[in-house]
Amino acid sequence: MTVLTLIEHQDGRADELSLQALALARTLGETEGLLVGPGAGEAAAELGAHGVRTAHVAEDDRLSAYAPGGWARCVTDAIERTGATAVVAAGTNRGNEVMAHVAARLDLPFAANCSKAADDGTVTRVRWGGSLLEEARVHGEPLLLTVAPHTVQAAAVNGGEAGVQRFEPGLDEADLAVQVAEHVETVTAGVSLAEAKVVISGGRGVGSAEGFAILEELAGLLDAAVGCSRVVTSAGWRPHTDQVGQTGTKVSPDLYIACGISGATQHIAGCKGAKKILAINSDAEAPILASADYAVIGDLTEIVPAITEELRKTR
Amino acid sequence: MRILVCVKRVPLTGGRMVLTADEQAIETRHLGFTISPHEECGVEEAVRIVEQHGGEVVVLTLGPPEAEEQLRDMLAVGADRAVLLTNDSGEEWDPQATASAIVAAIEADGEDFDLIVFGNESADSGGFQVGIRVAHALERPIVTGLKGLSIEDGKARCEQEVTGGRDVYLVPLPAVVSVLEGINLPRYPSVPAKLRARQKPVDKTTPERPEPKLEMLRLVVPPGQGKQAEVLGHGAEAAPAVVEMMREIGVTR
Numbered sequence: 001m002t003v004l005t006l007i008e009h010q011d012g013r014a015d016e017l018s019l020q021a022l023a024l025a026r027t028l029g030e031t032e033g034l035l036v037g038p039g040a041g042e043a044a045a046e047l048g049a050h051g052v053r054t055a056h057v058a059e060d061d062r063l064s065a066y067a068p069g070g071w072a073r074c075v076t077d078a079i080e081r082t083g084a085t086a087v088v089a090a091g092t093n094r095g096n097e098v099m100a101h102v103a104a105r106l107d108l109p110f111a112a113n114c115s116k117a118a119d120d121g122t123v124t125r126v127r128w129g130g131s132l133l134e135e136a137r138v139h140g141e142p143l144l145l146t147v148a149p150h151t152v153q154a155a156a157v158n159g160g161e162a163g164v165q166r167f168e169p170g171l172d173e174a175d176l177a178v179q180v181a182e183h184v185e186t187v188t189a190g191v192s193l194a195e196a197k198v199v200i201s202g203g204r205g206v207g208s209a210e211g212f213a214i215l216e217e218l219a220g221l222l223d224a225a226v227g228c229s230r231v232v233t234s235a236g237w238r239p240h241t242d243q244v245g246q247t248g249t250k251v252s253p254d255l256y257i258a259c260g261i262s263g264a265t266q267h268i269a270g271c272k273g274a275k276k277i278l279a280i281n282s283d284a285e286a287p288i289l290a291s292a293d294y295a296v297i298g299d300l301t302e303i304v305p306a307i308t309e310e311l312r313k314t315r
Numbered sequence: 316m317r318i319l320v321c322v323k324r325v326p327l328t329g330g331r332m333v334l335t336a337d338e339q340a341i342e343t344r345h346l347g348f349t350i351s352p353h354e355e356c357g358v359e360e361a362v363r364i365v366e367q368h369g370g371e372v373v374v375l376t377l378g379p380p381e382a383e384e385q386l387r388d389m390l391a392v393g394a395d396r397a398v399l400l401t402n403d404s405g406e407e408w409d410p411q412a413t414a415s416a417i418v419a420a421i422e423a424d425g426e427d428f429d430l431i432v433f434g435n436e437s438a439d440s441g442g443f444q445v446g447i448r449v450a451h452a453l454e455r456p457i458v459t460g461l462k463g464l465s466i467e468d469g470k471a472r473c474e475q476e477v478t479g480g481r482d483v484y485l486v487p488l489p490a491v492v493s494v495l496e497g498i499n500l501p502r503y504p505s506v507p508a509k510l511r512a513r514q515k516p517v518d519k520t521t522p523e524r525p526e527p528k529l530e531m532l533r534l535v536v537p538p539g540q541g542k543q544a545e546v547l548g549h550g551a552e553a554a555p556a557v558v559e560m561m562r563e564i565g566v567t568r
Contacts, residue, residue, distance in 0.1 A: 127441055131332055138528070139528045140528055184481045194476070248495055287331065294545050297548075298550035306553075
C-alpha cells in the first residue's frame, strides 16, 4: 500500500504537524511525500529520516502564492504518479481545505482530523473540537484523511535519504481562480493570540471590561496575549477578535491561563492545544478543572495581582 | 445581492459529553439547541451585506423537523426566508450527502445566489468540507475560514488570519465563503423581530438520505476527559507556587 502524505513546510523545513501526519501515514503503508511551493526542495531532502522513500516536489512558478485549487491539482496528479491508495495531510486549515478540494474533485469521502486509521478504511476521528471521538468507515479509494493535530507523535525512523522527484503539475486557469492576492502584516501593540507562548484569557468571572486590567498587567510581564471567552465578547467587554474557541481562534501556547472561565466544550476546544492549562476559578467544581493541568481556587481579583507581584519580586 | 446561509442545529453541550445507549448520538434530553456560533456570524454578515447593498438573505438547514426553531431564530435576526430540508430518520447525513442535498435545493430554488455562506466546519461533526463540495458542484470559487469579508464592485474581498497578519483573496461573484467566529458580533433579536419571524416563510422538503460513504459506526467519549487538575493553592497565597510552575515550564522571562 502506497500512502501519499502532503507535507506543509516553511523556510525549507517540514512543519511539525505534517511530521505527525507522516507518523500516522507510516502505520498504513509505504510513505511517499508531496511538497508544493517555495522551499519545497530543501524540506523534501530531510524527509527520509521520517520514513519517506520518495518525495515528490511540485514545481510551477504560479504556485508561489497559496492556491487551494492549485494544491489540490498537485495532489490528484501525485495520486496518479504514485498509484497511492491513501492520501494523508495534517488537520490544519490548509490541510483540511486542500483535502476537501481533492475529495470534491474525485467524488470521494474524506475523513477530517483522524487520530487513528487502518488500511481497511476504518478511522477514529475527532468531533466537537476533540471533546468526542467517532469511529467511522470510509467507503472509497484512495482513502483520504487528515490527522488531528497533536493526537499522534512525530518520530524519526531509520529511513536513510529520501529520493526527490520533481514534477510539473498540470495546472489550469480554474485551479488558480482562488489564490492569495495580498498579505497584510498585522500591526498590533502586543503579541498575537495565535503565536503567543502564554495566553491569559478571561471569562464571565472577570466581571467587567475594566476587570481585564489585572490580566493585561500580568500579560505585560509574561509577553502574553490576552484572550477571552464568548460571554465576554457578547457582553462587549472585549473585541470579538480576541475570542478563543472551537469555531473562532484556536491557540496553542506553552501555558494557557483561564481566569473565571467555566469551561464550555466550545471554549476548551479552542485552548486544548496548549501544553499546560492553569485554571483560576472560584468554583472548585467548574468543568474547566477537568481540562486543566493546574488550578488555583479563589477570587481571581486577588490571585492575578498576587501572581503579578510575585513575578516582579522574584525577577 | 441574494445570499444563502447554510446552518446546522447542534446541541448546547455544556461541559461534559454523555452518549445515548446505542453510542450513535449525544444524549440531548436535557440539552437545549442552537446553531454553531460561527454560523450565527455568517447570518449576521449576510444581513449586513444586504442592509448595505439591498437584496435577500435565505437561511437553509438540513436537520430534524425541530430545526425550524433555529431557522426562526435566524429569521428574527434579519434573514428573509428559510429552507428546511427535513431529515425525519434522525440518522446522520455524511458530508457528501449533505452537500448534494444543498446543491439540489439551490437548483430547485430557481433564482441564483450571488453569495453562499457556510461556517468553516460544523461544530459537532467537524467535517471541514460541505462548503467546498457545494462550491465544486456549482463551479464557483470558495474561500474558507474568513475573519473579514467585504463586497466591492462585484467581487468579494476575503480575509483570513494567518501567522503574522492576514491573507487577502479577491474572488468574483457568484462565490462561496466559509466564516469563523470573530468576523463580527452577531446582533440579538428584538421582540418585534421575533414576532415578525413567525410570519416569514419556511419552505420544507424531505430529501432522501443516500447510503453514507463516510459511515459513522459509533461515538466514543475520549479517555482524557475528567483529568484531575493539580491544585496549586487557594487565593493569593498560591502565587509563589504558580510562579514556580511558570519557571519550571519555562514561560517566565
